[in-house]
Amino acid sequence: MEIGNSLLDIRHSQRSPNCGRNTSSSTTAVLLVCQAITVIVAHLAAVAALDVLQAVLAALLAGLAALAILALALANLATATASDRSTVASLTATISNLSTELTLANAKLVHITAELASLRIAMASPLTGIVPTSTPKPKPKSTVPHVPNTNYCWTHGYRVNSTHTSATCPRPDQGHQTAATRSNTMGGSTRTKDA
Numbered sequence: 001m002e003i004g005n006s007l008l009d010i011r012h013s014q015r016s017p018n019c020g021r022n023t024s025s026s027t028t029a030v031l032l033v034c035q036a037i038t039v040i041v042a043h044l045a046a047v048a049a050l051d052v053l054q055a056v057l058a059a060l061l062a063g064l065a066a067l068a069i070l071a072l073a074l075a076n077l078a079t080a081t082a083s084d085r086s087t088v089a090s091l092t093a094t095i096s097n098l099s100t101e102l103t104l105a106n107a108k109l110v111h112i113t114a115e116l117a118s119l120r121i122a123m124a125s126p127l128t129g130i131v132p133t134s135t136p137k138p139k140p141k142s143t144v145p146h147v148p149n150t151n152y153c154w155t156h157g158y159r160v161n162s163t164h165t166s167a168t169c170p171r172p173d174q175g176h177q178t179a180a181t182r183s184n185t186m187g188g189s190t191r192t193k194d195a
């Protein structure tokens, strides 16, 4: 019985370790595979996470590059705005000057138009137009009768008032010679010499 038992024990012990070894080794293999799969999955996950990180990093880099481009564009815009401001300022000054000149030219034009209108009126009626311009001269003659004298005026000639000489001329022309007399006219006026 003991031998049989021992044999059985041996068999059992021989089988059971084998069986146990078999089961444990398969379990270990499964576990290993499981662990390998886990590792692989984890690795894959890590790789996927790395890919995601890489993608995020790439996006960040792209964003940074875009920011850098934006900053450059802003800097350029700032420079352009500064130069635009100076251009606008000079243009405004030019416009202001032109506007002032235009106002002056307009005022001159209004004055010339008025003169032209009066000239047209004068030319349309020659009798009333010319006579008034020549009346101032006869008027002194009528109000102050001319008394013949020996006076002479370089600007006005021989027929002048008794108080009118080259030296006392009230309205001398350009180049008027105050020392001019009848005996020495100094190239002065010969008007009314025979009068």
Ligand SMILES: [Zn+2]
Pocket (backbone or CB within 6 Å): 153, 154, 155, 156, 157, 164, 165, 166, 169, 170, 171, 172
């Ligand atoms: Zn005179």
